[in-house]
Amino acid sequence: MQQLKNLLIPGILWLNARSMTDKYSHEAAQKRIYQAFAALVSRDERTIDLAQAALLIASVAYPDLDPVPSYNYLDVLARRVMQLRPQTSLEDIEQPNPLELVSSLNHVLFEEEHFHGNEDDYYNPDNSFLNKVIEERTGLPITLSLLYMEVGRRAGIPLEGIGLPYHFMVRYAWPDGKIYIDPFASGLLLNEAECLERLQQKTHHRGPLHARWLDPIKPKQMLVRILNNLKSTYIRREDFRHALAISDLLLLLLPDAGVEQRDRGLLHLELKHYGRAMHDLDAYLELHPQASDRYEIRNHIKQIRQTIAQLN
Known part of the structure; x- marks a missing residue:
């Protein structure tokens, strides 16, 4: 048994290290895309390529x-x-x-x-x-x-x-x-x-x-429509990681759109990013204190707080 462990442990450590490397590589790539998109859409709209x-x-x-x-x-x-x-x-x-x-x-x-x-x-x-x-x-x-x-x-x-x-x-x-x-x-x-x-x-x-x-x-309206199509498609497929990346781009185009912030918060929640989820959902309620779904969102925030308390 010890011999088997000696054979398996190096492989498991390598896989874990590779997984962490892939994660950081993915995050770095997403950050570069985000920054480039932000620079592009911040220009005069008539010059957007x-x-x-x-x-x-x-x-x-x-x-x-x-x-x-x-x-x-x-x-x-x-x-x-x-x-x-x-x-x-x-x-x-x-x-x-x-x-x-x-x-x-x-x-x-x-x-x-x-x-x-x-x-x-x-x-x-x-x-x-x-x-x-x-x-x-x-x-x-x-x-x-x-x-x-x-x-x-x-x-x-x-x-x-x-x-x-x-x-x-x-x-x-x-x-x-x-x-x-x-x-x-x-x-x-x-x-x-x-x-x-x-x-x-x-x-x-x-x-x-x-x-x-x-x-x-x-x-910009055209880009919003493309991104909304994609977000809906990814959510329908339960591909929340890609839906979240699209939501980030949408908020660059619509920084004051509370509904987009709510949607991103719910995507963070699906991915168990509890702190980010609570931040976005709180921001949504600040922008729309009388929103028709305010009780549902408050319940999500309450559950997130309970989960974070249990994790600590």
């Missing part, structure tokens, strides 16, 4: 991700789009035909590269990561829209994100009109009325349809 932000979000799941191949691929796609743009005169360069611009983008992304919406595995976290969307040629409406916008920006085609309820699209606006593009539907072109009608059909929405849904959203 959505591709860079999306790849930092993807680094939560892929901490060794090298963003350079993704940037290069977006640049290559943009050059191909520009080569398709007809430029027969100076007037064509200064006042390009909107339909021809969008047609060039659609041709490269959907006919040549075969990007498409992932309807078969919609709730896979990879659908929210730009590197995986590029690799697999599929994703969610919002990540395909982000890809579409970033290729368009590089090709000199200014596009805006449209955050419809339960869906996301892209708009190209010029002085005489607007085109709505659905990257999830292989670049389907729609006008305003068709957008709302299609939304009603797909979601079975029975209430009033609001024209304001077609207003463009800002880059």
Whole structure:
């Protein structure tokens, strides 16, 4: 028996040491992602690089991700789009035909590269990561829209994100009109009325349809929506560690959002980070003393205090 112990103990010590090393390595990687994301979103919103932000979000799941191949691929796609743009005169360069611009983008992304919406595995976290969307040629409406916008920006085609309820699209606006593009539907072109009608059909929405849904959203709002999608997906899978990392990024974008602080506190609680959980839940009640769930949160705080007392 002693001989067996002598054989096993070094292996157990090595595994424990490796586990601790992996833990610290993971924490260091998450800290680097957090700091880089904080620096990015603290800039003037008009200068936020959505591709860079999306790849930092993807680094939560892929901490060794090298963003350079993704940037290069977006640049290559943009050059191909520009080569398709007809430029027969100076007037064509200064006042390009909107339909021809969008047609060039659609041709490269959907006919040549075969990007498409992932309807078969919609709730896979990879659908929210730009590197995986590029690799697999599929994703969610919002990540395909982000890809579409970033290729368009590089090709000199200014596009805006449209955050419809339960869906996301892209708009190209010029002085005489607007085109709505659905990257999830292989670049389907729609006008305003068709957008709302299609939304009603797909979601079975029975209430009033609001024209304001077609207003463009800002880059930070787009990132919040991507992160909320991911947080919900990870919670549904009970992957609380990754959900917590996403919650940290959300609070960089929404530092005064008490609900996000509550959610992070509950994720800390799931992971048995009792001190951090109590801090976040206390902060939530300070921000929202009359919250509808205040009694439930107070009960959580009471149980946390009891647990901490027992551990001490």
